[in-house]
Amino acid sequence: MYNNRRVVITGIGVIAPNGIGKDEFWNALIQAKSGIDKVSRFDTSIFPASLAGEVRNFNPLVYISAKKVKRTDRSTHFTIAATCMALKDAKLELTSKIKEETNVLIGTALSGHLSYIEQLRIYFTKGYNSVSPFAAVSCFIDASSGQLSIFFGIKGPTETICVGCASSSNAIIEAYKRIKAGETDVCIAGGTDAPIAEDIYCAFCQANVLSQKSNGAPSPFDKNRDGTVLSEGAGIIILEELRHALRRNAPNIYAEIIGAGMTTDAYQMAGIEPSGEQRARAIKIALRSAGIQPEDVDYISAHGTGTVLNDVNETMVIKEVFGKHAYKIPISSIKSMIGHTQGAAGVLEIISCLMIINKGIIPPTINYKTKDPECDLNYVPNRPIKKEVNITLSNSFAFGGKNSIIVLKRFNG
Numbered sequence: 001m002y003n004n005r006r007v008v009i010t011g012i013g014v015i016a017p018n019g020i021g022k023d024e025f026w027n028a029l030i031q032a033k034s035g036i037d038k039v040s041r042f043d044t045s046i047f048p049a050s051l052a053g054e055v056r057n058f059n060p061l062v063y064i065s066a067k068k069v070k071r072t073d074r075s076t077h078f079t080i081a082a083t084c085m086a087l088k089d090a091k092l093e094l095t096s097k098i099k100e101e102t103n104v105l106i107g108t109a110l111s112g113h114l115s116y117i118e119q120l121r122i123y124f125t126k127g128y129n130s131v132s133p134f135a136a137v138s139c140f141i142d143a144s145s146g147q148l149s150i151f152f153g154i155k156g157p158t159e160t161i162c163v164g165c166a167s168s169s170n171a172i173i174e175a176y177k178r179i180k181a182g183e184t185d186v187c188i189a190g191g192t193d194a195p196i197a198e199d200i201y202c203a204f205c206q207a208n209v210l211s212q213k214s215n216g217a218p219s220p221f222d223k224n225r226d227g228t229v230l231s232e233g234a235g236i237i238i239l240e241e242l243r244h245a246l247r248r249n250a251p252n253i254y255a256e257i258i259g260a261g262m263t264t265d266a267y268q269m270a271g272i273e274p275s276g277e278q279r280a281r282a283i284k285i286a287l288r289s290a291g292i293q294p295e296d297v298d299y300i301s302a303h304g305t306g307t308v309l310n311d312v313n314e315t316m317v318i319k320e321v322f323g324k325h326a327y328k329i330p331i332s333s334i335k336s337m338i339g340h341t342q343g344a345a346g347v348l349e350i351i352s353c354l355m356i357i358n359k360g361i362i363p364p365t366i367n368y369k370t371k372d373p374e375c376d377l378n379y380v381p382n383r384p385i386k387k388e389v390n391i392t393l394s395n396s397f398a399f400g401g402k403n404s405i406i407v408l409k410r411f412n413g
Contacts, residue, residue: 003180005179005180005181005182005241005242006241006242006256007176007179007180007239007240007241007242007256007257008239008240008241008242008245008253008254008255008256008257008411009237009238009239009240009253009254009255009256009257009354009408010089010090010092010238010239010240010245010250010251010252010253010254011085011086011087011088011089011090011091011092011236011237011238011252012085012086012089012235012236012237012238012252012254012351012354013081013082013083013084013085013086013087013089013190013234013235013236013237014082014085014233014234014235014348014351015055015058015078015081015082015192015233015234015235016028016035016053016055016233016235016338016341016348017035017036017053017054017055017056017231017232017233017338017339017341018033018034018035018053018337018338019033019035020055020057020058021085022085022089022351022355025348025351026352026355026359028337029334029337029352029355029363029384030359030361030363030384032337032363032364032366032382032383032384033337034336034337034338034366034367035053035054035055035231035337035338035339036051036052036053036217036218036229036231036337036338036339037051037052037054037056038050038051038052039051039052039054039196039201040054040056041054041196041197042197042198042201044201047201047202047205048205048210048212049201049204049205049210049211049212049227049229050214051210051211051213051214051215051217051229051339052196052201052229052230052231052232052339053229053230053231053232053233053338053339053340053341054196054231054232055078055232055233058077058078058081060074060077060080060081062081063077063080063081063084064077064080064081064151068147068151071132071134071138072115072134072138072143072147073111073112073113073114073115073138073139073143073144073194074114074115074194074232075108075110075111075112075113075114075143075144075192075193075194075232075234076111076112076138076143076144076147076148076192078144078192078194078232078233078234078344079106079144079145079147079148079190079192079234079236080147080148080151081234082190082192082234082235082236083148083151083152083188083190083236085236086188086190086236086237086238087152087188087238089238089252090238090240090250090251090252091250091251092186092238092248092250093248094152094153094154098186099152099153099154099155099156100155100156101156101184101185101186102154102156102184102186102187102188103156103157103158103159103175103178103183103184103186103187103188103189104145104148104149104154104156104157104158104159104187104188104189105145105159105161105171105172105174105175105187105188105189106144106145106148106159106160106161106168106171106189106190106191106192107160107161107162107163107166107167107168107169107170107171107172107189107190107191107192107343107344107346107347108141108144108160108161108162108167108168108191108192108193108342108343108344109162109163109164109165109167109193109195109342109343109398110141110193110194110195110200110342110343111141111143111144111160111192111193111194111343112138112139112140112141112143112144113139113194113195113197113200114194114195114196114197115135115138115139116135116139117197117198117199119131119132119135119138119139141160141162142160144160144192145158145159145160146158146160148188154188156184159174161174162343163398163400163402163404164342164343164398164399164400164402165340165342165343165345165346165396165397165398165399166345166346166396166397166398166402166403166404167191167342167343167346167398168189168190168191168192168235168343168344168345168346168347168348168350168396169346169347169350169394169396169404169405169406170262170346170402170404171189171190171191171347172189172190172237172239172257172346172347172350172406173260173262173404173406174189175187175189175239176239176257176260176406177260179239179240179241185240185241185244186238186239186240186241186244187238187239187240188236188237188238188239189236189237189239189347190234190235190236190237190344190347191234191235191343191344191345191346191347192233192234192343192344193232193233193234193341193342193343193344194232195230195232195342196230196231196232200230201230204230207270208227209227209228209270209305209307210227210228210229210230211225211226211227211228211229211306212226212227213226216367217229217306217367218305218306218335218336218339218340218367219306219336219366219367219368219369220302220304220305220306220311220333220335220336220365220367220368220379221302221304221311221315221333221365221368221372221375221377221379222306222367222368222369222370222372222375223370223371223372223373223375224369224370225306225307225308225311225372226306226308227306227307227308228305228306228307228335228339228340229306229335229339229340230339230340230342231338231339231340231341231342232341232342232344233338233341233344233348234341234344234347235344235347235348235350235351236347237347237350237351237354239257242256253411254354254355254357254358254411255353255354255357255358255392255408255409255410255411256408256409256410256411257406257407257408257409258289258290258291258292258391258407258408258409259286259287259288259289259290259291259292259406259407260285260286260289260404260405260406260407261281261282261283261284261285261286261287261288261289261403261404261405262282262285262402262403262404262405263278263279263281263282263285263403264278264400264401264402264403265277265278265279265400265401265402265403266278266401267401268401269399269400270399272309272310272313272401273401274313276313276314276316276317276320278401278403279313279314279317279395279397279403280317280320280321281403282403282404282405283317283318283321283393283395283405284321285405286393286405286406286407287321287393287407289407290391290407290409292391292407294321294322294323294325295322295325296390296391297322297325297329297391297392297393297407298329298330298387298388298389298390298391298392299329299330299331299332299353299356299362299387299389299391299392299393300318300329300330300331300392300393300394300395301331301332301333301334301349301350301352301353301392301393301394301395302314302318302331302332302333302365302379302395303333303335303345303395303396303397304331304332304333304334304335304336304365304379305333305335305340306333306335306336310397311372311375312372312374312375314395314397315374315375315376315377316374318331318377319377326377327376327377327378328378329377329378330362330378330380330385330387331365331377331378331379331380332362332363332364332365332379332380333365333379334348334349334352334363336364336365336366336367336368337363337366345396346394346396346404346406349394349396350394350406350408353392353394353408354408356389356392357389357390357392357408357409357410360386360387360388360389361384361385361386361387362380362384362385362386362387362389363380363384364380364381364382364383364384364385365379365380365381365382366382367382368381368382389410390409390410391407391408391409391410392407392408393405393406393407393408394406394407394408
C-alpha cells in the first residue's frame with residue numbers, strides 16, 4: 001500500500017426507518033426517535049413477533065422513473081436514492097474520467113428478495129406467462145450495484161459484497177483498501193437491504209432472534225432484552241483519496257478512515273463463539289492498522305443487536321480489548337432506534353459515527369430500563385450526551401462469525 005495515501009469521506013446518503021436523508025436521520029438519532037413500529041405489510045398474527053423497522057415515507061419516483069421502479073427491487077430503489085444524496089452532498093461531478101475510475105462496492109445480505117417473493121407468488125397464482133421478464137435481474141443479489149452503475153454511468157469496477165449483516169462494513173473496508181493501494185481515487189460504497197417479507201420474518205422468528213415485545217424494542221444491553229427487530233434501509237458514502245478531495249475543493253470532509261480489521265470465528269452459522277476471541281482480534285487488528293492505542297478511542301458504535309447472547313459477548317470483548325478504559329468509553333447502539341437493517345447496518349452506523357465526530361453529540365441507546373450485571377459499561381442510556389469525539393470505532397458482527405471493525409478519525413488536515 002501507499003502509506004502516504006489518506007482516505008476521507010466526503011458525501012453521505014441515508015434511507016433509514018427513522019429518517020430519510022442525512023439531516024433527518026441525525027436529528028432522529030439525537031432526539032432518541034425510533035423508527036420501529038408494527039409490521040404494516042403483512043399479517044403477523046401467526047408469528048411470535050410483530051415489530052419491524054419499515055421505511056414508511058419513501059417515494060422512489062422522486063429519484064427513479066416509473067418504468068425503472070417497476071423493473072427493480074425496493075433495495076435497488078434505496079441504493080440509487082441514497083447514492084443521489086451522497087453525490088449531491090459531496091458535490092462530486094461525474095465527469096467522464098471520474099465515471100471511468102470510480103469503484104462501486106455495495107454490501108447486502110438479502111437484496112432482491114422482495115422481487116423474488118412477488119414473482120414467486122405470481123408464478124403459483126397466475127402461471128408461467130405472467131412472470132416478469134425482468135424477474136431474473138431484479139431479484140439477482142448483484143442487481144443493486146449493477147443498477148447503480150447503469151443509472152449513473154459509472155464504468156469502473158462494480159461489485160456486490162455479501163457478508164450478512166457485516167456486508168456494508170466489508171464494502172467500505174474494501175473501498176478503503178483500494179484507495180490506499182492506489183487503485184482508484186474515488187469509491188462509492190455502502191449497503192442496502194429490504195428484507196421485510198413473510199418468509200424472512202418467519203425464518204428469523206424460527207431462529208428465535210426477533211424480539212417478541214409489542215413495543216420498546218429492541219433494547220440492547222438491557223437486562224430484559226429479548227431479541228432484535230428486522231428492518232430495511234440503505235446508506236451510501238463517498239470515499240476519496242485526500243489529495244483528490246482537496247484538489248476539487250470538496251465541501252465536506254466528514255472524517256478519515258485510519259484503520260480496519262476483519263476476522264472469522266469459524267464456529268457456527270448462527271451461534272456466537274463464547275470466548276469472543278476473533279471479535280477481539282478483529283478490534284486489535286483495526287487498532288494496530290490505525291496506529292493507535294485502545295485509550296485513544298473516544299466512542300464505540302456497538303453492533304448491539306439486542307439479543308441476549310450478542311450483547312453479553314460484545315461487552316466482554318470490549319472489556320478484554322480496552323481493559324479499564326472500557327468503562328470510560330461511551331458506547332451506544334443505534335439499532336435500538338432503527339432495528340437491524342441487515343446489509344445496511346454497518347454503513348448506517350458509520351454514518352452515525354461521522355455525524356458524532358462533526359456534531360459533538362453521542363446518540364443514546366434507547367429502551368434501556370434495567371441494568372444487566374453482565375453488561376456493565378456506559379451505553380449512553382436513553383438520552384444523548386455532548387462529548388468532543390476524535391476517534392470512533394464501529395463494530396459489525398455477522399452470521400457465520402464474520403467480524404468487521406472500522407476506525408474513523410476527525411480530519412485535521
